[in-house]
Amino acid sequence: MLLFRCVYHPVVALAALLALSSCAVGPDYVPPQPPQSAAYTADGDTGPHGGQVVSVGHEPESAWWRSFRSSSLDRVMTQALQSNNSLEEAQATLARAGEELRAVTGEALWPQVTLDGSAGRQKFGVAELGPDVTIPAFTAYTLGPRISYLLDFAGGERRAVERQGALAQSERYRYDAARLALTGQVMDQALVLASAREQLAVLEDIIADDRKNEELVEISRKAGAATETDVLSSRSQLASDQALLPPLRQQLSVAEHALALLVGQSPANWQPPPFALTSFTLPEHLPLRLPSELARVRPDIQAAEAQVHTATAAIGVATAQLYPSLTLSADSVQESLTVGSLFESSSHTFDFGAHLTAPIFNGGSLLAQKRAAEQACRAALAHYRQVVLAAFAQVADVLKALEHDAQQVEAQQHALDTAQESLRLARLSYGAGNIGVLQVLDAERLSNQARLGLAQARIRRYQDTALLYLALGGGQPQATEATAAR
Structure with missing residues (x-):
């Protein structure tokens, strides 16, 4: 038949x-409403700091790292956006979420x-x-x-499609967050390289001075103007400064290897450009999104909001189970x-x-599932509010850090000027026989510490400036640029 x-x-x-x-x-x-706030800090201070001016209400440029005017950084950043494996994984996860949404839509809404x-x-x-x-x-x-x-009389299928759509939206924002994090990591490692090279250059000058001092003290000892203790003190200073070199060289190597990983290469097959502090320009004008705008563009906040949407739709799915089909x-x-x-x-x-x-009798399981969905939505709302507050606090921290960085650079520069003048006078006094070599070595130690302190303060200012761009959510749009880069 x-x-x-x-x-x-x-x-x-x-x-x-x-x-x-x-x-x-x-x-x-x-959509949940973010906390109403007109400023990030209690004093609302966003004035100029050490030559940097914060422009309230201004948006960062889409490729925010270009504000540092480094062609080498641009090349490495482009390579990372094209070849980073973690970013490719996030992109594939985003594409999978889109296909799952199409599958659910076709199954739920069509014959x-x-x-x-x-x-x-x-x-x-x-x-x-x-x-x-x-x-x-x-x-x-x-x-x-x-x-x-x-x-779909109760609308449970449409709520399921809505939930899957919110999950896909959440994956899109997570992709944006992964991309933003990648650009921040590349910038950070480039600055670590510049910092290590800057401090190595200062240390090498210091060690060269130590060797000259050791020779001078040895000559003075032979002439009877210095003691064996003075010679040992000069040698001790040289050895102490030389001991600072290996950790900095290790820091340099680790940063080089980290950059290779970020661009999707093996450290044996790829070397980063020779980043130096002089290869970056400190931005003079810094953007600052308003708090209300930050809550709409920062990827982690958007992802948290999408989770609230997902949890809300899940309540509808659970409620529909109580009705006939x-x-x-x-x-x-x-x-x-x-x-x-x-x-x-x-x-x-x-x-x-x-x-x-x-449904006729199920031991209360369907009602329990509905209540569980409602509590999950409540948790998602609390998580969203916490993410927003944490973002505001991060921006506030960075704004204060920039203020303190400018003060620190100014203080370190003053300390260096004072230490160098003190060292000059100590050497003159030592040449005239008025003081011993130990006093000269102490003056040199203070000068060297001030030189290193200034280098560290300057690089910290660059790092905090980059962190401000990251805390503001970077430039928009992110996903479009990343997809085009591929």
């Missing part, structure tokens, strides 16, 4: 029923059409046909389409008894049916 399942008039009926699903249970999503087919041997017994009727065994075939559609199906049958008459002698039948399922 061959059965062909075809659909004629039921298709029209089902198409009309698609319009019946117009309501959805559960709360409609309303499902399948093609059914079967073949088998059949034989009727005497009890079925009677003693005077005999039908030999025959082969039966069935083939044809079947259509079914779940009437109705599935419509339709088919028609064309059958033939023999292989030879497969497309000839046939008879037609038609089927149209509905399947209703309604």
Whole structure:
């Protein structure tokens, strides 16, 4: 027997029923409101600091790192955006979320059409046909389409699509956050390289001075103007300064290897440019988004908001489980008894049916699931508020850090000027025989410490400036640029 399942008039009926699903249970999503704040710090101080001016209400440029005017940094950043494996993983996760959304949408909102087919041997017994009727065994075939559609009266399916859409949106923001984090890591490692080289250059000058001092003290000892203790003191100073070199060289190597990893290369096959502090320009004009604007563009805040949307839709999904569900199906049958008459002698039948399922008793599990979804939404809201507050606090920290960095650079520069003048006078006094070599060595030590302190203060100012761009969410749009870079 061959059965062909075809659909004629039921298709029209089902198409009309698609319009019946117009309501959805559960709360409609309303975007949460971030804390109302006009400033990031209690004193609202965003004035100029050491030559840097903060422009309130201004947006960072899309490629924020270009504010530092380093062509070498631009090249490394472009390579990282194109080749970083973690970013590619985040992009693939984002693409997967999009495909899962399409899958859920197609399954939940559209009729499902399948093609059914079967073949088998059949034989009727005497009890079925009677003693005077005999039908030999025959082969039966069935083939044809079947259509079914779940009437989403309660809106649970649409809430499921909404939830999947919010999850996809969350993955997009996580991708943006991953990209922003990558640019920050590249910038940070480039500045670490510049800092290490700056401090190594200062130390090498210091060690050169130590060697000269050691020679001078040895000459003075031979002339009877210095003691063996003075010689040992000069040697001790040289050894102490030389001991500072290996940690800085290690810091330099680690930063080089970290940059290679960020651009998707092996440290054996890739070397970063020779970053130096002079290869960067400290931005004079710094942007500062308003707090209300920051909550709409910073990726981690957007991801937290998408999680609130996901949790809200999940309440609707759980609520819909409390209502009946109705599935419509339709088919028609064309059958033939023999292989030879497969497309000839046939008879037609038609089927149209509905399947209703309604919860009656489940031990309270469905209500518990609904309450659990409501608590999950409450947790997502609390998490969102915490993420917003943490973002505001981070911007406030960086603004204060920039203020203190400017003060620190000024103080270190003054300390260096004073120490160098003191060292000059100490050397003159030592040459005139008024003081001993230990006093000169102490003056040199203070001068050297001031030189290193100034180098560290300057690089910290660059790092905090970069951190401000990151705390503000970087430049927009992010996902578009990253996709274009690939």
